[in-house]
Amino acid sequence: MSALTLSRRSLFPAMTSDLFEPGFLAPRILGRDGELLDFDFANFMPSVNIIENTKDFKIEMAAPGLEKKDFKVSVLNGMLTISSEKKEEKKEEHEHYTFREFSFRNFSRSFRLPENCMPEKIDAKYENGILLVAIPKKELAITKAHKEIKVL
Numbered sequence: 001m002s003a004l005t006l007s008r009r010s011l012f013p014a015m016t017s018d019l020f021e022p023g024f025l026a027p028r029i030l031g032r033d034g035e036l037l038d039f040d041f042a043n044f045m046p047s048v049n050i051i052e053n054t055k056d057f058k059i060e061m062a063a064p065g066l067e068k069k070d071f072k073v074s075v076l077n078g079m080l081t082i083s084s085e086k087k088e089e090k091k092e093e094h095e096h097y098t099f100r101e102f103s104f105r106n107f108s109r110s111f112r113l114p115e116n117c118m119p120e121k122i123d124a125k126y127e128n129g130i131l132l133v134a135i136p137k138k139e140l141a142i143t144k145a146h147k148e149i150k151v152l
Contacts, residue, residue, distance in 0.1 A: 045107050057117060057135040061109075064129035071131060075119040082133065083108035 049060040061082060063071075070084045085106040092099040113119055117135045124133045 056137055059133040061131040063131055068126040073124045078113050079110050080113055081108060081110045
């Protein structure tokens with residue numbers, strides 16, 4: 001699911017449908033054809049790259065604006081789950097009014113681990129908006145014996 005979705009509704013919502021639809025109050029962005037695009041913060045799903053090397057698998061997840069304490073990485077029954085939950089509150093107090101704003105952003109992505117990996121040695125680090133998860137392969141999968149066969 002992408003963060004930007006095409007909106008086909010009119011500029012004036014029907015009170016019973018669009019107004020109560022999730023993401024109706026989310027910011028709007030105009031697309032190339034002048035159609036409205038929605039950015040729904042409630043359904044944020046970060047992009048992921050999966051890279052296989054001879055020694056390991058790497059998962060790169062783009063998650064800017066988060067901190068390493070916001071992530072939870074776990075393995076259960078051969079499934080690697082990466083999730084995050086971030087709650088923010090802004091409060092400004094002025095002489096005649098108080099402004100409070102709340103935001104909540106979460107996601108969860110799960111990946112089935114291959115049999116040739118070592119889940120007990122998975123390592124994760126977060127730098128510059130990218131979560132990098134390294135999943136080492138078992139030694140048997142790494143070592144490929146080279147054998148020359150003599151032709152008779």
